[in-house]
Amino acid sequence: MNKSVDIIIPTYRPDESVVYLIKKLLKQTYPIHEIHIIDTETGIFPKKLKNLSDKIRISKIKPEQFDHGGTRHEGAMQSHADIIVYMTQDAMPVNEYLVEELVKAFDNEKIAAAYARQLPNSKCNVIERYTRAFNYPEQSRIKSLKDLETLGIKTYFCSDVCAAYRKSVYESLGGFEEKTIFNEDMIMAAKIIQSGGLVKYVAEAKVIHSHNYNCKQQFQRNFDLAVSQVEHPEVFQNIKSESEGMRLVKNTMIYLIKIKKPWLIIKLILQSGFKYMGYCLGKKYGQLPMWLIKKCTMNQRYWEKMD
Template identity: 35%
Template sequence: MRTTLIIPTRNAEPYLDALLAALELQTRQPDHVLVVDSSSSDATVPRLRAWGADVRVIDASRFNHGGTRRWASEQTDADALIYMTQDAVPADPHSFAHLLAELDGAPDIGAAYGRQLPHAGADLLAVHARAFNYPAQSQTKRLSDAPRLGIKTCFSSDAFCAYRHAAMDAVGGFPADVIGSEDAYLAARLLMAGYAVRYAASACVYHSHDYTLLQEFKRYFDIGVFYGREGWIRDAFGAAGGEGRRYVISELEMLKNSHQLHRLPEALLRSGLKLVGYRLGHMEKWLPASLKPHISMFGNYWRRPAVAGSDQRTG
């Protein structure tokens, strides 16, 4: 199975020491490493080129979470594509080998995403988020699981995910223009076309975020925009409300077990901001265009000159 590793970057230098060291230790090396850099102003590009990566530089204003990944997939004819983010670090030398083995575990598996562990020193709430969304047990999800799993059926993550290239092409690949959640979009397309999505708990990376309250609000605004625009996903897999309630209950239980109930007001405020952000995202078509960049994690998405990904200029 010929494999290309694809990593979008933007001023990634703070992450490169850990990332490159972990990549060099992998027992299963990709045949090609393609980096798509959004005009970094630090040493990201020269460092990665010196390391041996194929680095393509695009205008930062034209980056799109779906369109740029779609364009990258068109630059390679590899059988499997591993997508990572610049801040995800393989947790052991077998991360790639395990991920590809689980992708190849059944002929109908179109995507396999790995387990995300919290970075050392991560906040307790970030630790809970990783444990809730990335448990220790692997799972294969098919469309028939939607009545049981709901919106979680199409949950996936491009922080560390491998796709069968032929399956991607069969369902049209990543969307050309999307604010985020391109991984859920592609997983949903795969599932609805009869493919399976594998959660590969054996393949681990370190990847977590200690979001501020404002960042949580903005992040869920963007998620709300995505699901508000992609109503077909909600129709096929259900709304996210039930999963959100389960998350809050799990988080409160974690605070109790960790003897940190003094953080209960913060946790409840954080959950409230997520809900408000998500609901506002659903209503974004009624919001002033001038407001949207200020309440979004991806302000440039609202300022972009054209649909990014349809004309990725490299240099």
């Protein structure tokens, strides 16, 4: 019997690209029961979205209500599907087989989560293009508790840019944390693996998704990453992520030399320095005044709720 699938997409100021995304999802080979768009109200929303299909459901929330974990969890609690697929509004399916490839992973009853490969868009810079290839290789992989020795923190890696979850397991583990700065996907993957379940990286399921972050944005994102790790010691306390970051930097340097663009190493070192500074400061966020935290974070609203 086919597993039923719902897709949940949080949106903020959606434009025509979201209309295109929904059209691509409606053409998937695997039948989708419902596409639930959870829109943060800003007054900007393409009217044509509502009329694309009767499979589309639109919910509205206030900006102050949005939370990376909580909003997605609320969407899950409103779903009756066997499989929940989360996507971001800037992720674009490469072809019509995205959902089919993700759902295939769940033929293995022990797999509770599966996430897609992210490919760079046409405007992606050289360094970020390599980072995508580093984090999302051509080979699929199933991850379990035994991989901690070799993969370290990447054992728990998962991305809600495009990820699917077995609803029954998701619920049994309590779902996403309802208050998270971000990283709800990785925290959930850790819960799954620590409980004896499996997480699959599905290289055959592909989306176009990348960012050309500047140094300030790299700093802010890694500040928030560190905050999420400090707030969840049950997942991250005994696992170091710095070594994985160093491996990425070294491999990127080798790649830049190989493609005869060694001058980009200066940019790489600068960006990596900002990443590391943001990460180190985020680890000590509890010692920082709120005004400074708000300068360092990418997620202002998370901290405004604490004031």
